[in-house]
Amino acid sequence: MKKCEKCKVNIIGKRESCPLCQGFLLGRDEEQEEIFPRISSVYKLHNLFFRILILVSIVIATLSVTLNIMIPQRGAWSLFIIGGLVSVWVSLITAINKRNNIPKNIVYQVVIISIALVLWDYMTNWKGWSIEYIIPILCVFAMISMAIIPKILKLKMEDYILYLIIDGVFGIAPLIFILIGILDVIYPSLICVATSIISLSTILIFEGDSMRAEMKKRLHL
Numbered sequence: 001m002k003k004c005e006k007c008k009v010n011i012i013g014k015r016e017s018c019p020l021c022q023g024f025l026l027g028r029d030e031e032q033e034e035i036f037p038r039i040s041s042v043y044k045l046h047n048l049f050f051r052i053l054i055l056v057s058i059v060i061a062t063l064s065v066t067l068n069i070m071i072p073q074r075g076a077w078s079l080f081i082i083g084g085l086v087s088v089w090v091s092l093i094t095a096i097n098k099r100n101n102i103p104k105n106i107v108y109q110v111v112i113i114s115i116a117l118v119l120w121d122y123m124t125n126w127k128g129w130s131i132e133y134i135i136p137i138l139c140v141f142a143m144i145s146m147a148i149i150p151k152i153l154k155l156k157m158e159d160y161i162l163y164l165i166i167d168g169v170f171g172i173a174p175l176i177f178i179l180i181g182i183l184d185v186i187y188p189s190l191i192c193v194a195t196s197i198i199s200l201s202t203i204l205i206f207e208g209d210s211m212r213a214e215m216k217k218r219l220h221l
Contacts, residue, residue, distance in 0.1 A: 002027035057085050087116040103160035107167055110142045132185045136192035139171040143199050157210050171196030
């Protein structure tokens, strides 16, 4: 039987590392049934798919940079393609790692995509389309999804109420842009803010007790 000196536990089965701290085990393997089965990750289960996806990304990035060098008159457009590929990979990895918590996944995706869009807008001489159109529309769809998907999956309110609140607060952010006057087109932002206010008001009125209980639990109050 092997032993982990750090955790002070004996480990049954054939293992090279401690299942608790991943440290090295001392002792010899025994012919006993493995208590902690090895569970393959999504990346291992779909190893070939991810290898192909990585190769395709490298090919696209390489070809775009090569063509950009050959035709430099149109500016550094290859950087936007590479930035897009990085954004897709960050979004994909986040979606996979948070796949068991769809509400959290939605919040992460909104934040990641919003940051990527603002950076993209900034790198293209800032036209303001990211904060005037895309981000408000993205927030509205996120709030609608957050209201529908948990009902379809029959999730408990306490499992996603915090993420619904975060998304609602994030949706009110365009109000700041409206007040300081940096938006030329305000209608998408007004719709987003109105949707957020209605969403948060609904939570406070009908799920106020659940919200307070969840906040106390999360903040250890």
